[in-house]
Amino acid sequence: MSLLRLNNLTKTFGGLVAVAGVSFTVSEGSVVGLIGPNGAGKTTVFNLITGNYKPDSGEIFFGDRSIKNLPTHKIVELGIARTFQSIRLFQEMTAIENVLAGCHCRMRSGLFSSMFHTPGQRLEERKALERAMRELAFVGLEDEHDNQAKNLSYGNQRLLEIARALATEPRFIILDEPAGSMNDPETAELIRLIMAIRKRGITILLIEHDMGLVMKVCEKLVVLEYGAVIAEGTPAEIKANPRVIEAYLGADSGEI
Secondary structure, X not given: OEEXXXXXXXXXXXXXXXXXXXXXXXXXXXXXXXXXXXXXXXXXXXXXXXXXXXXXXEEEEEOOEEOXXXXXXXXXXXXXXXXXXXXXXXXXXXXXXXXXXXXHHHOOOOHHHHHHOOHHHHHHHHHHHHHHHHHHHHOOOHXXXXXXXXXXXXXHHHHHHHHHHHOOOOOEEEEEOOOOOOOHHHXXXXXXXXXXXXXXXXXXXXXXXXXXXXXXXXXXEEEEEOOEEEEEEOHHHHHXXXXXXXXXXXXXXXXX
């Protein structure tokens, strides 16, 4: 069953075509990689899915519902979460406070309840705190819960972003270059984490330049070049695809 479906998606910026008729599906419970050279339009596709950009044409379906004109917060409420290529944490806030920010979209206490600290509001706050701590523990940062985000290592800041995204209770998570600037041990831990997220029943779509990681965690790859899909298939099929090899390394180069 397809959880996400893109049909002929197009986005231009002035005279530049960033996304040109992109179509692909992501099956529920799968891990799919969106790969391609720098400037291929990968992050633009992510921004179209999450409502940061509006497409010029085409459709985006989450389940059986069109989401192409929904505001970002409504898309999050439907169960789509994301991380960013450039880390976007609240740097002066602690790790637990950053994850609590992700819990906020599921909290229902209104202004009156918050002002007067009603029993229902206190219960909701306690449950949010417990969930935030669970997500920190899930990514291995429970001991950093009281540390400001700015004091965490780069790799741990990446993990904190994932914990915050998971706190929104997503069905579908989009990871934008999660292994960027990570060392080998951090990348190995990220691979373990991605597979653990999948075991929770969460569908994953990721952009990543680390082809070793991509080949290990993804069951399907979609390749973009100049905003268009040039190949789609299993990692083995993509690795041997002449057009993909040319797009990455030139016509006379070896495999990716």
